[in-house]
Amino acid sequence: MSAITSNYKKIKDLNPHESLSAGTSLCAGCGGLEGLRLALKELGDDVIICNAAGCMTLLSVYPFTPLRGSWLYTTMGGPVPAAQGVRDALDIRIQQGDMPESENLQVMVLAGDGSSNDMGMGPTSSAIHRKLDFIYFCYDNEAYGNTGFQLSAASPFGGATQTAPSTGLHPAGAELPKKDLFEIWRAQNPTYIATVSPREPIDLANKFAKAKLMKGPRLFICLSPCPTGWGFDPKETHLIAKLARDTGIFPLKEFFEGKVMHNKVPRKRVPVERYLERQKRFQHLFIPVRQEETLAQIQSRVDAYWSQYE
Amino acid sequence: MLRIRMHGRGGQGIKTAGQILGSAAFLAGFQAQDFPLYGAERRGAPVTSFTRVSPEPVLERGPIGIPDLLLIADATLLESVRPVPLNGADESTTIFINSSLAPETLQQYYQLPSLPVGLNLIPLCRHYLKKANLYSSALASVGARLMGSIDMGFLLEAVEIELEQQGLAEKQIEHNKELAQKVFESLTSVNLQERERTVIKAGSLALLEPRLAADSAPIILAAGNMALRKTGNWRVDRPEIDYKRCNQCLICYARCPEGAISVQESGSPEIDYEHCKGCMICAEECPGNVIQTVSETEDGS
Numbered sequence: 001m002s003a004i005t006s007n008y009k010k011i012k013d014l015n016p017h018e019s020l021s022a023g024t025s026l027c028a029g030c031g032g033l034e035g036l037r038l039a040l041k042e043l044g045d046d047v048i049i050c051n052a053a054g055c056m057t058l059l060s061v062y063p064f065t066p067l068r069g070s071w072l073y074t075t076m077g078g079p080v081p082a083a084q085g086v087r088d089a090l091d092i093r094i095q096q097g098d099m100p101e102s103e104n105l106q107v108m109v110l111a112g113d114g115s116s117n118d119m120g121m122g123p124t125s126s127a128i129h130r131k132l133d134f135i136y137f138c139y140d141n142e143a144y145g146n147t148g149f150q151l152s153a154a155s156p157f158g159g160a161t162q163t164a165p166s167t168g169l170h171p172a173g174a175e176l177p178k179k180d181l182f183e184i185w186r187a188q189n190p191t192y193i194a195t196v197s198p199r200e201p202i203d204l205a206n207k208f209a210k211a212k213l214m215k216g217p218r219l220f221i222c223l224s225p226c227p228t229g230w231g232f233d234p235k236e237t238h239l240i241a242k243l244a245r246d247t248g249i250f251p252l253k254e255f256f257e258g259k260v261m262h263n264k265v266p267r268k269r270v271p272v273e274r275y276l277e278r279q280k281r282f283q284h285l286f287i288p289v290r291q292e293e294t295l296a297q298i299q300s301r302v303d304a305y306w307s308q309y310e
Numbered sequence: 311m312l313r314i315r316m317h318g319r320g321g322q323g324i325k326t327a328g329q330i331l332g333s334a335a336f337l338a339g340f341q342a343q344d345f346p347l348y349g350a351e352r353r354g355a356p357v358t359s360f361t362r363v364s365p366e367p368v369l370e371r372g373p374i375g376i377p378d379l380l381l382i383a384d385a386t387l388l389e390s391v392r393p394v395p396l397n398g399a400d401e402s403t404t405i406f407i408n409s410s411l412a413p414e415t416l417q418q419y420y421q422l423p424s425l426p427v428g429l430n431l432i433p434l435c436r437h438y439l440k441k442a443n444l445y446s447s448a449l450a451s452v453g454a455r456l457m458g459s460i461d462m463g464f465l466l467e468a469v470e471i472e473l474e475q476q477g478l479a480e481k482q483i484e485h486n487k488e489l490a491q492k493v494f495e496s497l498t499s500v501n502l503q504e505r506e507r508t509v510i511k512a513g514s515l516a517l518l519e520p521r522l523a524a525d526s527a528p529i530i531l532a533a534g535n536m537a538l539r540k541t542g543n544w545r546v547d548r549p550e551i552d553y554k555r556c557n558q559c560l561i562c563y564a565r566c567p568e569g570a571i572s573v574q575e576s577g578s579p580e581i582d583y584e585h586c587k588g589c590m591i592c593a594e595e596c597p598g599n600v601i602q603t604v605s606e607t608e609d610g611s
C-alpha cells in the first residue's frame with residue numbers, strides 16, 4: 001500500500017482517550033457501539049457526526065450526549081446531505097476567515113446498514129460523485145435494528161428477520177444475498193474504503209489513522225454483531241465477530257489507489273456453520289431439520305468469494 | 311374490565327408476558343387485549359406492556375393510565391424520584407414486585423401507596439430456565455394467579471401457544487410451563503376486582519407558540535454528560551478482576567463496548583461499576599480467565 005502507513009501493534013498503542021462516554025442506552029454487548037468507540041479513540045474529539053436514524057441515534061438523547069465532539073441527527077435518508085451542508089459551511093467560514101483552520105472538523109456520517117444500503121444510497125452516490133470530503137461509518141448489524149430487526153438489503157441470505165421469518169413458503173428466511181456495499185462504493189472510485197471489526201482493534205485503529213489524513217469520500221463498513229437481533233448472549237459479541245472473520249464470511253479489506261487488499265486473511269477457513277449455529281437468526285437452518293441446501297449455498301458463496309483472490 | 315400493566319426492561323420478556331396473560335384470559339373465556347410500549351427495541355431499556363381483560367368486548371384503547379394490577383419485574387425501575395411504574399397507582403391498586411424483600415420493607419423503601427405482593431422470581435427463573443431474568447412465563451403466571459379468575463390449565467396452555475409461536479424448542483417450552491406452575495402455586499389469589507375509576511381533571515389543550523430553532527431545538531451544549539446517567543443497575547452479573555492473577559494485557563479494556571474499563575496509572579484495568587451494564591464480554595474475553603462472574607441478584611447464587 002501507499003506511503004500512508006501507520007503501525008499500531010498492541011493494545012497499549014491505542015489512544016487512551018475515550019471520546020465516547022458511558023451511560024448510553026444502547027444494548028449491553030452492542031458490537032456496533034464497540035466499533036464506534038474504537039474509531040473515535042483514533043479520530044478524537046474534533047469530529048462532527050451526522051447521524052441517520054437508527055440504534056446509534058440513542059447515543060445522544062436530550063439533554064444528554066456521550067460525545068465530546070459534535071452531533072447532528074437526521075432521518076435515514078438524510079445524513080449525507082447533512083454532511084455536505086456541514087462541510088460546505090466549515091469550508092466557507094474558514095475561507096472567509098470567520099474560523100481558524102485549526103478549528104476545522106472531520107465530518108463523519110454514522111449510519112446503519114438499512115440507511116446505507118437502502119434509502120440513503122441515492123444521496124450517498126451523488127456525494128461520492130462530487131468527491132465530498134467526509135468519512136462514512138456504516139455499522140452493519142444486518143437489519144433495521146432500532147425498530148425491531150426488520151429485513152434490510154444487507155441482511156444475509158438464510159437469516160431470519162422480523163419481516164423475513166422462516167416460513168413453510170420461505171424456509172430460508174431472507175432469500176436474497178447481502179448487497180455488496182463495498183463494491184458499490186468501489187465502482188465510484190472513492191478515496192478509501194475499509195471493512196473493520198470490533199474484534200480487531202489494532203487493524204481498525206490503523207485504518208482510521210490512515211483515513212483521517214486523507215481527503216474525499218472514505219467508507220468504513222464495521223461488522224456489528226448485535227446480541228438483540230442476531231440472538232446470542234451479549235458476552236459472545238467478540239466470539240461471533242471472530243467467527244465472522246475465521247469463516248471468511250466477513251473479509252477484512254481495504255481499497256486504496258485502485259487496489260483491493262485483504263488484511264488478516266484466515267489461513268484455513270472454518271466452516272460457516274460454526275458461525276451460523278451460535279445465532280438464533282439462523283436457528284431454522286438446523287432445527288427441526290437441517291436445511292442442507294441453504295447451508296451448502298452459504299458455504300459455496302463464501303468459497304466463491306475467496307477463490308477470486310486465492 | 312381489569313387493567314393490568316407490567317414493567318420491566320428490554321430482554322426480560324415483558325412483551326411476551328403480556329401476550330401470555332392475554333391468551334390465558336382468552337382461553338378462560340374472557341375478551342382480552344394486549345400490547346407493549348417501548349421507546350426503542352433495546353435490551354435494558356424500560357418496557358411496559360398492557361393487558362385488558364373483560365367478559366365484555368374490550369373497546370378501550372391506548373396505554374393503561376390507571377391499572378388495577380401492577381406487575382413490576384425489575385425493581386430498579388422504582389429507584390427514581392418520580393418512578394414511572396407507579397403512574398396512576400393508589401391504595402386500591404394491587405402491586406406485585408419481583409423481590410425477596412418483605413412487603414412492609416418494599417412499601418417503605420419504595421414509598422408504595424399499598425402493601426405489595428412480593429416474590430423473588432430470579433432464583434425460580436434461574437432454576438427452571440437457566441436464565442435469571444427472563445420473566446415472560448413467570449410474570450404472566452403472577453398476573454393470572456393474582457387475578458384469580460384464570461385457571462392454571464389455561465395459563466399453561468397460553469404459555470405453550472405463545473412460546474411455540476416464538477419458535478422455542480419443545481424442551482424450553484416444557485421448562486417454562488414448569489416455571490409458570492411453580493410461580494402459580496407459590497402465590498395466593500387476591501381475587502382482583504375492578505377499581506373505582508378516578509375521574510381525572512383535564513387541563514385545556516396546550517397552545518404552542520412558534521419559536522426560533524435556536525430556542526426550541528434540542529441543542530445540547532455539554533460534552534460527554536451522558537456519563538451522568540448510570541447504567542450499572544442493568545447488571546444481573548458483575549465482572550470482578552482478580553488482580554493477583556491479572557497480567558495487564560488489557561484485552562478487557564479494548565473489548566468493552568461501554569468504555570467502562572479504564573487503565574490505571576499502574577497499568578491495571580479498572581471496572582467502572584456505575585456504568586458497566588454486565589454484558590460480561592470482559593470475563594469471556596480475558597485470556598487468563600481472571601475475571602470472575604459474580605451474581606448481583608439478591609439470592610447471590
Ligand SMILES: Cc1ncc(C[n+]2csc(CCOP(=O)(O)OP(=O)(O)O)c2C)c(N)n1
Pocket residue numbers: 053054055056075076077111112113114115116119141143144145146147152
Ligand atoms: C426516512 C425514514 N424512514 C423511517 C424512519 C424510521 N426508522 C428509524 S430507525 C429505523 C431503522 C434503521 O435501520 P438501520 O439503518 O439498519 O440502523 P439500525 O437501526 O440497525 O441501527 C427506521 C426505519 C426514519 N427515521 N427515517
Ligand code: SF4
Pocket residue numbers: 026027029030031032033055141145146224225226227228229351352353
Ligand atoms: S439492537 Fe443491536 S445494533 Fe442496535 S443497539 Fe442493540 S445490539 Fe446494538
